[in-house]
Amino acid sequence: MTDLAGTAVNTVTVHLSEALFGERERELAQYGAITASTFRYDNGIAALRIANARGEIVVLPFKGQQIWRARFDGRDLTMKSMFDTPRQTSNYLENYGAFLIHCGMSAIGAPGPRDDHPLHGEVPNMTFDTAYLRFDTDAGTVTIGGVVRYGKAFAIDYRLRTEVTLGADAAVMDVAVTLDNLMSAEIALMYLGHINFRPVDGAKLVYSAPYTPEAIRVREAIPSHITPKPGYPEFLAALAKEPELHHDIKPDLAFDPEVVFDVAMQTDPEGWAHALQRHPDGTADYVSHRPDQLPRAIRWICRTGDQDALGLLLPSTSGTEGRATEQAAGRYAAVPAHSTWRANYRMGLLTAIEVEAMTVRIDAICGRG
Template identity: 50%
Template sequence: MALHIDLADAQFGVVEHVIVRNEKIAVSTFRYASGVAALRLKTARANIVVLPYKGQQIWSAEFEDRDLTMGSMFEEPVDTTDYLRTYGAFFIHCGLAGVGAPGPQDTHPLHGELPNAPFQAAWLEVDEGENRISICGSYQHTIAFSCNYLATSKVSLGFDETWLTVDLSVENKRNVPMDLMYLGHANFRPVDFGKLIYAAQYDPASVRVRTSIPAHISPAEGYVEFIEALAREPVLHHVLRPDLAFDPEVVFSIDMMAGLDGWTHAMQKLPDGGADFISYQPAQAPMTGRWLCRTPDQQGLGIAFPATSGVEGHHREKAKGCYVELAARDTWSITMRMGALGAADADAMEDSINHIAGR
């Protein structure tokens, strides 16, 4: 049985305070100068910060003293629900009314209501038998005549692991079906000459670059030409050379393939032989996005975004059939793993990826 520890907003002060400790892990509460509450999980191999009441975002993730989190213009989270006014987390739950940029017929904000959702409850689960700790939380989103769901998030860290397991479940509490759109926005830091390796065919039919330009970005010189080249040869972005023009961003849709165990994997293999990775099950998230941004102010790599939908907003995605129809009183869930690997484990994952893709 895991030990369940309820959390309260009053526990989060300006001075960091340890609330759980054993010989392998310490959990502390603190509050950023912006007022946003945060939990730190600290082991010999990991330093993780989660925002328990703000979308249950994983604000930062360090493994083996290396920061995996994207570089952004934000030194700390901001107390706002505006997606672009507090952007720089390692991981963000996106959805559920829609993902991506809203279209003319949509009413949801950019990437939906979930990224900065005010979670009403948060708690810890500590399982010393399994050497694992989890930060959990729940958010009930109710709008009269429209929607009523309960989202429950769980971020788990093994005491000796260099990766996180992230779970989300969504219960439709209405007596009619619910349209659900989800995207797991995992934002790694790109490393010069890192190599992208993933379980898909490396051809234009399977790795499709977005050629439309959303209203919230302004392309730099040479951007359109770069996009046209990637549309012809997606392998051009597989090695993250410093001169590649991911400015302000490049987005792909990828047809990922699953292994016999139902899991798929994508990784940034580092020059030193290690890797950053994300793994998930396409049966839960049949669509995959990729996001790259390398500018003087932002450095972000979405190696693979597990998703139920594309990023064109609710109306367009529903018209394409890219959503989950969650039945009345039913529950949808997803499990993801993400983090860092040493050289031997990175080689083993690369072999697995190549086996899945038949390379």
């Protein structure tokens, strides 16, 4: 492919606008096995369907750059929720059903008594200023990205860019998050990639951390937005003593309303930590991140009649106790004035052959097997 001057180029960018999204689904662009089509949900929210040889993702390009759905090799990876379609709201809990939600950037977690931020910060349902598709003809990939600027006088000013890249024959996506600090002062940045898989009964969790209470810490404090049932504190206490109890996904384990873990992950020689939900058929849901960028690994499990979700590994800068607590504990990314912060992670579905190789790698990291 060449430009007008005859110079070879290997990327083609399609800039998205609201005008491209109609009520009926229409193909927007196609390259090889990758197809991008646009549509709107009945409530008017713009959606972008990216299909390849293995499946598809549905992205909300202007609404938080959420990945609303992910489906590969005939399996829906996305959590079960009460929301079949996204909702026109900025309230986190009134639109909670996506496969990936970007959380942050001035705060994450549940606000505490000293906090004034919304649950998981300002980004989850933020309206992005611009969105785009970028096809890389050499790599055979498509990238869906967006940019938004957010400012609050006397507090924060930043430009956020999020991107997800998918190959023509891939079921694993690469996510990149970039923040430019536009202030003349340091920003205390907090980010969490809220990746919500659907639990599979009979599956087993495998990941690159010691399976000890010291490395897998259970959150025993109960946030204000949940109401525990009888026996819930006792279940948390049992998990705190024996965290391996949650490794086998069983319908009788009472993750109701939720259980949250903070996991001390270990890395391979390339600096990546890895986690699997290994299904009975040998395939696995997969997340990998770099702790040098996102030093916290949060696990969130919720299994109720209305929600069924496994946050297998939520890569994060911080814990989930709200901005004041996390900042006081130094659990944030310090972004100097007029500088840039970046983070990368991967998520998706592995084949049985890929799972065997990844399990060997994970065991080698932790000295197991």
